[in-house]
Amino acid sequence: MASSSVQDLLPPSLDSTSQPPSLFDGTTRLYINYQCPYSQRVWITRNVKGLQDMIKLVPIDLQNRPDWYKEKVYPKNKVPSLEHNNKVIGESFVLVKYVDYNFEGPSFMPDDQEKQKFAEELIAYSDTTFVPEVYRSFAKDARKLAGAQFDYLEKALHKFDDGPFFLGQFSQVDIIYAPFIERFHVFMPEGFNYDITTGRPKLAKWIEEMNNLDGYKQTKVLEQEKMVEYYKNRFLPKA
Structure with a gap:
């Protein structure tokens, strides 16, 4: 994998008072x-x-x-x-x-046709089923309904045993799922006293391996407490 230890200096967010960059200048x-x-x-x-x-x-x-x-x-x-x-x-x-x-750099889609087919299935599943079902579960029985989705991921992680990621080796599938698993992993213990990795060793290992990737670590939500508060206000019933 490419060296991703380059540490970005994260620029401030642009708002309604900000001037645009020099658009379409080749950058x-x-x-x-x-x-x-x-x-x-x-x-x-x-x-x-x-x-x-x-x-x-x-x-x-x-x-x-x-x-x-x-x-x-x-x-x-x-x-x-x-x-x-x-x-x-x-x-x-x-x-x-x-x-x-x-762009240059390693490819995150394998040549293996079986892996490609599984990748397309998992990528399609993420936004049609996994993400909306977990969010919907927050208003119902989160442990049971979201649990079924995390069980699906645990099973998917068993399909290829040549590495800890969804296709064995790191791929577009891991990229697609990572931001949402990250948020659910942080929020659900707070919101529902529910750890998504309990009884799911492959998912726990996957999270651990993702957290070892410098390029991913730099993108993680910095203010987790704020994110949890936002989720609580948005998804949990008001007292």
Whole structure:
């Protein structure tokens, strides 16, 4: 894997008072939000491929967005988006693949066809089932309903035994799941007294191995207490 020990100096978030960067000047820019799990997917891809010098981070304050972001950069006014070769593309799935396939560094999709097929299944499952089902569970029986989703991941992690990741070796699948597993792993013990790794040794090992990746560690939520409070306010019934 590429050396990803380059330590980013994280720039401050741009808000409605901020001037735009010199757009479309040949610089490749990744527009993100530091708290956004979808942004984090592409940020991880950039870092673990060792592209910190090639792709500049431009964090956007989603609570107070600059008008120029929607008007001049990305009309959908969402993050993440990538400014590259005089065009801007969005959507985290698309961007993870785009950055993986269009920039130098190790590839995070294996040549093995069985692994490729499983990767496509898992990637599709993440946003159609895993993420929405876990969020929905917070208003119902979180342990049981979310538990079924973490059981699915535990089983998936048993399929290939040539490494601790979903396809054995680190891949796009790990990148897609990491931001959400990170948040659920922090929030659920606080919100529901529920540890997602209990009885799931493969998932526990996966989290441990992810936390050893410098390129991922740099993207993790810095203010976990704030994130937990946000989740509690958003998802837990008010007293």
